[in-house]
Amino acid sequence: VRVELINTGSELLLGQVNNTHLPWLAQELFTLGLRLQRQVTVPDGPSIREAIVEAQSRADLIIITGGLGPTSDDLTRDYVAALLGRPLVLHDDIWQKIQARFRARGWETPAMTRVQAMVPTGARVLANNYGTAPGLLLEENEQIYVLLPGPPRELKPMWTEQVLPWLREHRPVAPLHQKLWHVLGVGESRVQELVEEPLRQLGALEIGYCARPGEVDLRVISPDAALLERAAMLVKEKLAHLITSEGTASLETTVIRLALEKKRLIATAESCTGGLVAHRLTNVPGSSTVFHYGWVTYANEAKGQELGVPPEVINQEGAVSEACVRAMAQGALGQSRAHVAIAVSGIAGPSGGTAEKPVGTCWLALADAHEVITAVHRLSSDRETFKFMASQQALNLLRQWLEKQ
Amino acid sequence: VRVELINTGSELLLGQVNNTHLPWLAQELFTLGLRLQRQVTVPDGPSIREAIVEAQSRADLIIITGGLGPTSDDLTRDYVAALLGRPLVLHDDIWQKIQARFRARGWETPAMTRVQAMVPTGARVLANNYGTAPGLLLEENEQIYVLLPGPPRELKPMWTEQVLPWLREHRPVAPLHQKLWHVLGVGESRVQELVEEPLRQLGALEIGYCARPGEVDLRVISPDAALLERAAMLVKEKLAHLITSEGTASLETTVIRLALEKKRLIATAESCTGGLVAHRLTNVPGSSTVFHYGWVTYANEAKGQELGVPPEVINQEGAVSEACVRAMAQGALGQSRAHVAIAVSGIAGPSGGTAEKPVGTCWLALADAHEVITAVHRLSSDRETFKFMASQQALNLLRQWLEKQ
Numbered sequence: 001v002r003v004e005l006i007n008t009g010s011e012l013l014l015g016q017v018n019n020t021h022l023p024w025l026a027q028e029l030f031t032l033g034l035r036l037q038r039q040v041t042v043p044d045g046p047s048i049r050e051a052i053v054e055a056q057s058r059a060d061l062i063i064i065t066g067g068l069g070p071t072s073d074d075l076t077r078d079y080v081a082a083l084l085g086r087p088l089v090l091h092d093d094i095w096q097k098i099q100a101r102f103r104a105r106g107w108e109t110p111a112m113t114r115v116q117a118m119v120p121t122g123a124r125v126l127a128n129n130y131g132t133a134p135g136l137l138l139e140e141n142e143q144i145y146v147l148l149p150g151p152p153r154e155l156k157p158m159w160t161e162q163v164l165p166w167l168r169e170h171r172p173v174a175p176l177h178q179k180l181w182h183v184l185g186v187g188e189s190r191v192q193e194l195v196e197e198p199l200r201q202l203g204a205l206e207i208g209y210c211a212r213p214g215e216v217d218l219r220v221i222s223p224d225a226a227l228l229e230r231a232a233m234l235v236k237e238k239l240a241h242l243i244t245s246e247g248t249a250s251l252e253t254t255v256i257r258l259a260l261e262k263k264r265l266i267a268t269a270e271s272c273t274g275g276l277v278a279h280r281l282t283n284v285p286g287s288s289t290v291f292h293y294g295w296v297t298y299a300n301e302a303k304g305q306e307l308g309v310p311p312e313v314i315n316q317e318g319a320v321s322e323a324c325v326r327a328m329a330q331g332a333l334g335q336s337r338a339h340v341a342i343a344v345s346g347i348a349g350p351s352g353g354t355a356e357k358p359v360g361t362c363w364l365a366l367a368d369a370h371e372v373i374t375a376v377h378r379l380s381s382d383r384e385t386f387k388f389m390a391s392q393q394a395l396n397l398l399r400q401w402l403e404k405q
Numbered sequence: 406v407r408v409e410l411i412n413t414g415s416e417l418l419l420g421q422v423n424n425t426h427l428p429w430l431a432q433e434l435f436t437l438g439l440r441l442q443r444q445v446t447v448p449d450g451p452s453i454r455e456a457i458v459e460a461q462s463r464a465d466l467i468i469i470t471g472g473l474g475p476t477s478d479d480l481t482r483d484y485v486a487a488l489l490g491r492p493l494v495l496h497d498d499i500w501q502k503i504q505a506r507f508r509a510r511g512w513e514t515p516a517m518t519r520v521q522a523m524v525p526t527g528a529r530v531l532a533n534n535y536g537t538a539p540g541l542l543l544e545e546n547e548q549i550y551v552l553l554p555g556p557p558r559e560l561k562p563m564w565t566e567q568v569l570p571w572l573r574e575h576r577p578v579a580p581l582h583q584k585l586w587h588v589l590g591v592g593e594s595r596v597q598e599l600v601e602e603p604l605r606q607l608g609a610l611e612i613g614y615c616a617r618p619g620e621v622d623l624r625v626i627s628p629d630a631a632l633l634e635r636a637a638m639l640v641k642e643k644l645a646h647l648i649t650s651e652g653t654a655s656l657e658t659t660v661i662r663l664a665l666e667k668k669r670l671i672a673t674a675e676s677c678t679g680g681l682v683a684h685r686l687t688n689v690p691g692s693s694t695v696f697h698y699g700w701v702t703y704a705n706e707a708k709g710q711e712l713g714v715p716p717e718v719i720n721q722e723g724a725v726s727e728a729c730v731r732a733m734a735q736g737a738l739g740q741s742r743a744h745v746a747i748a749v750s751g752i753a754g755p756s757g758g759t760a761e762k763p764v765g766t767c768w769l770a771l772a773d774a775h776e777v778i779t780a781v782h783r784l785s786s787d788r789e790t791f792k793f794m795a796s797q798q799a800l801n802l803l804r805q806w807l808e809k810q
Contacts, residue, residue: 010624019427156787193515207477275701
């Protein structure tokens with residue numbers, strides 16, 4: 001089954017929004033045993049028609065996102081109806097539902113929303129419980145067309161609750177198996193040197209590498225589950241402690257899972273990461289059980305007042321120093337009565353660097369009841385990448401500590 | 406000039422990474438007066454060749470990202486060389502530079518990295534100061550090919566410092582003008598109702614709408630700068646206070662800019678957003694001047710200990726209540742001696758909701774020396790979207806307050 005994805009929307013090609021549908025749908029398809037073979041982004045307008053015609057010549061399943069809204073640049077519904085020769089007719093239930101949604105919010109129903117209740121003849125309507133535009137599913141010449149609304153919080157439940165079960169029933173395929181490891185501390189070519197040859201000797205595996213800020217991803221895919229298990233054992237043996245997390249589990253998910261398992265409370269004291277470590281931890285459901293206290297002590301005064309960093313430490317060593325992160329971590333541990341506290345202080349840039357402490361310098365400290373561990377890194381000089389890489393190092397220290405408990 | 410972008414990498418089609426090149430390059434191209442007409446993502450392997458052949462039939466400028474690394478799945482360089490009939494030759498300077506990079510880190514140079522020093526005959530080499538793989542620029546039959554490495558922190562400076570100046574010199578085009586507004590508080594069709602007709606009467610403008618979590622984007626494009634100025638005046642008149650920020654400026658950039666202009670210190674007291682408000686503020690260079698103190702009081706005890714929220718408020722009203730956010734904001738204001746403090750407490754889910762306070766409920770408070778303003782919203786029930794929408798509301802309250810100063 002060849003699958004292609006068409007994302008419509010001029011905003012995507014103007015760079016005004018990220019395409020979050022691609023990664024999400026790709027992962028969803030994979031769980032069905034389907035690999036996305038190609039993705040194309042086209043602007044609102046006639047290019048949508050072109051892209052559909054091209055996909056028709058290759059694909060068995062064509063997924064199209066966006067262009068189902070009520071405004072003048074929403075044209076996907078019209079093009080698909082015309083290409084498949086299926087005239088649009090008003091679907092009265094949908095129209096009632098759209099009007100009810102507006103009434104519930106106390107708004108009048110704009111006349112232009114009526115176009116969203118127009119359905120190509122013979123199409124299966126995918127109900128939208130989170131917005132006005134319904135999705136559509138059509139079959140023609142053994143090809144399947146799935147039209148989904150652009151907003152992710154409308155698209156995702158529609159896929160999960162309606163498209164996924166339909167595909168499982170109508171297009172069952174043999175599952176694919178995949179393992180993914182996130183590796184911190186060595187480069188991409190070193191990862192390949194460590195694992196590729198031994199993996200090749202095991203059998204026919206698809207192996208992929210991807211260098212990212214703060215990590216390298218290693219991916220192994222096979223239809224043979226037993227072979228993949230042997231590959232996983234080999235990878236864990238070769239990379240061992242360099243692996244920070246597995247699969248779709250992010251580093252923060254791993255940290256929260258370990259903290260829940262081991263019943264340990266975490267506290268954060270952030271300067272340069274400015275709340276990102278806390279934000280990543282609190283993205284994980286259940287984090288409130290193990291994360292109670294976080295400080296964003298962005299100013300030196302705040303480090304003193306909130307975490308008890310002595311003024312002489314900052315005066316003599318500076319805020320970006322081993323002594324400062326040590327005091328921050330100890331202060332956060334004491335104030336929060338957590339089992340472990342992580343502190344980060346660095347120079348995110350673009351300004352603030354010196355010859356001795358250039359932009360990208362990052363000090364970290366981890367404190368528990370017994371000791372304080374510190375580390376220093378020279379990370380990226382791009383502000384947002386720096387913050388992310390610093391948060392990676394902080395979360396990784398927490399992971400290593402939790403694994404030893 | 407027709408521009409197409411080819412992003413290579415199986416990890417993109419497996420959903421393991423976001424395509425951040427697309428939005429970034431799209432915005433860069435626009436500043437040159439170039440519109441990206443199509444973007445395609447293909448997996449590592451022969452599909453790269455297919456995509457290049459297709460783009461050759463349509464485009465004047467073809468940008469290809471990824472597949473220049475040292476590992477076995479990096480094939481872009483080979484395909485382009487073969488398609489254009491340009492044999493690969495070893496570029497000694499690059500090879501020396503690659504070896505020097507490894508030596509500087511105290512690592513041995515893996516033999517496989519030598520392939521990155523192979524250059525198609527006649528290609529212009531784009532130096533990579535942040536990694537090992539150089540980029541390449543080729544001209545053939547009036548078409549331009551630009552090959553860039555996948556990692557963003559290598560691609561971005563290479564584009565800005567080398568490709569951009571080359572394009573400005575060799576392919577000058579008439580500039581395009583664009584205005585973009587971010588609108589909070591009404592739906593997409595309401596935005597169209599308010600502005601579309603009057604804009605159409607002004608002249609030939611390209612108008613686009615995009616509904617996103619926590620905002621609607623309105624975009625107007627024209628080659629006529631004076632017409633666009635008139636359009637901008639009209640939009641500001643019609644949407645007025647609904648506009649939260651303009652252009653590529655994010656809401657947090659607007660907040661920090663206003664705080665710097667008006668010399669006002671901001672403090673944050675976060676529960677449900679878990680550090681996201683502080684993280685967004687500290688993404689903006691210069692934020693350290695106006696943001697000194699932030700608290701992530703995720704547990705009730707932390708709200709009491711750090712911000713002085715009285716236990717009876719939490720016992721009687723709950724942590725997600727007007728009384729609680731009011732006390733949090735006042736506590737943060739007092740502790741930080743800032744001019745304004747924002748507090749957020751809500752139910753991010755997936756659990757923790759009740760009939761009275763369902764998942765998605767969010768209370769906010771803004772405190773200054775004179776008063777406390779509060780607001781309650783029912784936001785998304787998806788955890789990460791909820792956090793983002795709550796941070797939008799918090800930053801928007803700060804923006805409104807700052808504008809009145």
